Amino acid sequence: MTNKRKLSLRFQKSKITSQKLRYLNVLLLLITAIAFSACGSKPETKENENFxxxxxxxxxxxxxxxxxxxxxxxxxxxxxQLELIAAGTVKAIPNFYAEIAPPFSGRVTKVHLKLGMKTQSGTPLFEMVSPDFTDAQKNYFQAKSAYQIAKLSLKRQQDLKSNGVGSQKDLEEAETNAEVSEKEYQNAIASLKIFGVNINKLVFGQPLIIASPIAGEIIANDIVMGQYIKDDDAPKAKVADLKKVWVAGQVKEKDIRFIHELDGAEIQVASYPDKKITGKIYHVDEIVDEATRSVQVLIECHNSDHALKPGMYVTVKFIDTPExxxxxxxxxxxxxxxxxxxxxxxxxxxxxxxxxxxxxxxxxxxxxxxxxxxxxxxxxxxxxxxxxxx
Missing domain, CATH: 2.40.420.20 (conserved putative lor/sdh protein from methanococcus maripaludis s2 fold)
Structure with a gap:
């Protein structure tokens, strides 16, 4: 064997030995890592031994x-005691609130009302001249006259028939005419009473007197002397009795189970932070507002000092019975x-x-x-x- 071949064999043996050393080093590192990992898990085992x-x-x-x-x-x-907070709005009670709009078109000739004026049912607010009202008066008086004539004609035919002079046909015609005339007369009366006209004091040609339908006070007034009002115009005046008002609270549907009628509620107003206003739940709506997922709850409150005004935003604190x-x-x-x-x-x-x-x-x-x-x-x-x- 030549010297060159011997050197080649030695080099190959040296190369194999170095590869084995590298493999041994890697294996040693893996064993060390596993040992450290096992040591790290011991605290967890110890923790589980706590129970x-x-x-x-x-x-x-x-x-x-x-x-x-x-x-x-x-x-x-x-x-x-449950305390549920919700936002609310003050509202006038519908039966104690009225918007005034004339039934006919016409021109205002006299004004009686003014802001803050106290009213009773039937209190005159303003007067106006209206061709339509004049026609209604004319129809009433014509119907009244026709009915009176029909009654006299019927009585005459009844007398003639009872004395053997009149015919049955004439009597039946008189009875039919009287019935028709009476119905027309009653319709004319009803059409005037709708507008608050006292037919016992009605004089042909008199102006139309617009009166308050409820007791309360004037809270809005747009009536001006001489203005012309159409029968389809928006209301020109508002009357309300605000001694009692409603507060409409908005309660989320998830909380509605805590609300019961006649339970108490406290109303907090930003303008009167120290004032204590209480009320009773009057009504809980049956419909959920789809936009807000809330239910409207009406609370009736006494309001003799008018601290609560329609349209005012308030905070409602519902108070449940202690349990x-x-x-x-x-x-x-x-x-x-x-x-x-x-x-x-x-x-x-x-x-x-x-x-x-x-x-x-x-x-x-x-x-x-x-x-x-x-x-x-x-x-x-x-x-x-x-x-x-x-």
């Missing part, structure tokens, strides 16, 4: 590191998927998961509607340490 799970019961030894962090509380009921309610600390209630639960103490150091139905939140506490009973003891703080128990 044990048997069936549904969790046991926490006194030597556990989380035992001092667990706080307990015995749940009891307490009186709770004994079971409350637990908010930290005690945990979630699993879409369910709520608490840990209930069975005996010292032993606890069980209990699913509950929750209600409203108030001052860091949550109402429990079902799932717990008074005088049961629960974990009030530190329950999240037990979330790994399955």
């Amino acid at each position: 044990s799970l048997q069936n549904d019961t969790i046991t926490i030894p006194l030597t556990s590191t989380i035992a001092p962090r667990i706080k307990l509380e015995t749940v009891t009921t307490e009186p709770y 004994n309610t079971l409350f637990v600390p908010a930290k005690a209630v945990l979630q699993f998927n879409d369910k709520s639960f608490v840990f209930v103490q069975l005996e010292k150091g032993k606890y069980i998961r209990r699913y509950v139905e929750t209600g409203i939140s108030n001052k860091g506490k949550i109402a429990i509607l079902s799932g717990l009973k008074p005088n049961e003891t629960i974990i009030s703080e530190g329950a999240f340490y037990l979330l790994e128990a399955k």
Whole structure:
């Protein structure tokens, strides 16, 4: 074997040896990494040793590191009065509110009303001359005259028939004519009474007197002497009795179950921050507003000082009847998927998961509607340490 061949064999052996060394180094690094990883998992195993799970019961030894962090509380009921806040608007009560619009076109000849004037039902507000009203008067007097003549003709035919002089045919014609005339007369009376006309004092050609239909006061007035008003014009005056008003509160549909008729409500007005205004729920609407997903609730309020004015925005605080309610600390209630639960103490150091139905939140506490009973003891703080128990 030549020297050149010997050198080549030595070089190949040296190359193989270096590759083995690299493989050994990589293997050593992997073993070291696995060892460090195993060391890192030891605290988790130790943490799980803080409690044990048997069936549904969790046991926490006194030597556990989380035992001092667990706080307990015995749940009891307490009186709770629901206070629901909603936005509201003041409205005039429909039966105590009227918009004044004349029944005929005409020109105003006299004005009696003014803003703030007190009215009674039938109080004259203004007068106007109207050709249509004159025609209505004419029809009334013509119908009245025709009816009087028809009655006299009927009486005459009845007398003639009773004396054997008149015919049955003439009597029947007189009776029919009297019936038709009477109906026309009654229709003419009704058409005038609709406009508040006293037919017993009616004089042909008199102006049309527009009167207030309700007791109250004038809250709007656009009547001007000499102006011409059409029968299809917008109302020119408004009368309202504001000693009582409605406040229309908007309650979200999710909260409507807390609202009951005749329950109380407090009204807060920005312009009178120190004034206490109370009312009673008068009506709860049956229809939900699709745009706001709210239900209108009407509250009737006494308003003798007129502090509440129609159109005013207010804040409504609904007050429910106090009820004994079971409350637990908010930290005690945990979630699993879409369910709520608490840990209930069975005996010292032993606890069980209990699913509950929750209600409203108030001052860091949550109402429990079902799932717990008074005088049961629960974990009030530190329950999240037990979330790994399955």
